Ligand SMILES: NC(=O)C1=CN([C@@H]2O[C@H](COP(=O)(O)OP(=O)(O)OC[C@H]3O[C@@H](n4cnc5c(N)ncnc54)[C@H](OP(=O)(O)O)[C@@H]3O)[C@@H](O)[C@H]2O)C=CC1
């Protein structure tokens with residue numbers, strides 16, 4: 201049985217008190233956003249006019265639909281994969297193996313949904329079920345995180361994450377104790393991070409588009425843009441699925457409530473906020489403005505993809521001709537750090553690209569309401585906090601070499617600003 205590791209890793213998110221507050225605050229924020237998007241005034245900062253009763257939240261149909269969705273995505277995960285990739289080296293020097301079939305899961309889901317719709321499946325009924333679906337997703341996240349917490353009790357010490365093992369049950373439940381909880385080949389964190397939530401997000405967006413067409417004769421240009429941009433983002437994540445194996449979530453963070461809730465509830469129900477808003481608050485959008493917004497999204501995507509691919513290529517094979525000519529700094533660990541190309545512009549160029557795209561996703565909703573800009577605001581806070589966590593870890597890993605990198609590349613995310 202795994203003993204608590206003791207308070208060796210510094211406590212994050214404000215320690216046990218912060219974790220307890222977030223356990224309540226995150227679901228409350230998600231429900232607030234869902235209610236605000238369907239209300240007339242659509243105010244981000246005012247409390248909802250009335251709270252929904254249990255009958256608006258609880259629906260056996262929503263529970264069945266949710267379980268069927270999780271089951272379908274789990275079945276698609278278990279289908280034969282075009283490739284099996286190896287993760288980063290673990291503490292015990294082993295490497296885990298991961299199926300690369302996320303894009304295949306997206307295409308098969310699209311085919312199944314297409315077949316379902318042609319057989320009479322009422323996709324436009326989904327927007328009416330968002331509240332009970334979000335409720336069962338939240339319940340699932342709590343129950344699942346409890347299971348993960350218990351599972352970590354019997355995991356070997358080498359399988360535990362560097363944080364999340366303080367001995368305080370609330371903090372550890374929130375952050376997650378085990379790094380890569382799995383049963384046989386089924387990796388829970390890897391599955392949740394890319395499948396039910398991300399694919400669910402674009403399915404909810406599509407249902408909102410179909411509902412808008414039903415209400416107004418055709419989907420608006422703003423709704424097309426939001427759907428198109430976010431589908432590109434999700435398709436890109438699944439196409440480059442292997443790249444997630446080097447992200448902080450997989451290599452460093454334990455799997456607890458924060459990621460479980462984030463992956464399966466927060467992502468589909470809050471990341472679809474712009475489309476939810478547009479359904480009830482249509483916004484006029486002319487072609488010149490739409491073209492400018494497309495250009496902003498394209499610039500953001502270019503930076504995001506360029507930076508992420510450059511780092512992944514370099515980490516996989518530093519002599520790859522696409523990165524071999526870039527300037528680097530050697531570190532005591534034997535690994536090198538890029539100091540030219542995208543990673544010589546700022547220390548997190550991928551965050552910059554992601555933030556520019558976030559802006560492009562909100563602009564089609566106009567400037568009359570703050571609500572559709574929630575994602576941009578939340579995401580800025582998340583990435584600033586994430587960047588600080590990553591810097592701390594890199595300083596610990598690379599010491600003087602990291603300080604030299606910070607001297608050579610002084611800005612974190614935005615050149616000359618931050
Ligand atoms: N939509 C969303 O909600 C979210 C999206 N994201 C996106 O996910 C993507 C991945 O982000 P994240 O996992 O936070 O971190 P990164 O992909 O930025 O990875 C950080 C790691 O990269 C390595 N690194 C840092 N600097 C250099 C350098 N100069 N040269 C080579 N390697 C370097 C270090 O690891 P090492 O040296 O060990 O390889 C560091 O720990 C980003 O594009 C981000 O925007 C993230 C969170 C939420």
Ligand SMILES: CC(C)CCC[C@@H](C)[C@H]1CC=C2C3=C(CC[C@@]21C)[C@@]1(C)CC[C@H](O)C(C)(C)[C@@H]1CC3
Pocket residue numbers: 226393394433434436437444447449458459461462463466467
């Ligand atoms: C609920 C809390 C406030 C925080 C939860 C955070 C999670 C929602 C995010 C943590 C890291 C994420 C990533 C993506 C989605 C959001 C979460 C899970 C990502 C899969 C989105 C698509 C990108 O292309 C990516 C680089 C693969 C992302 C990886 C990190």
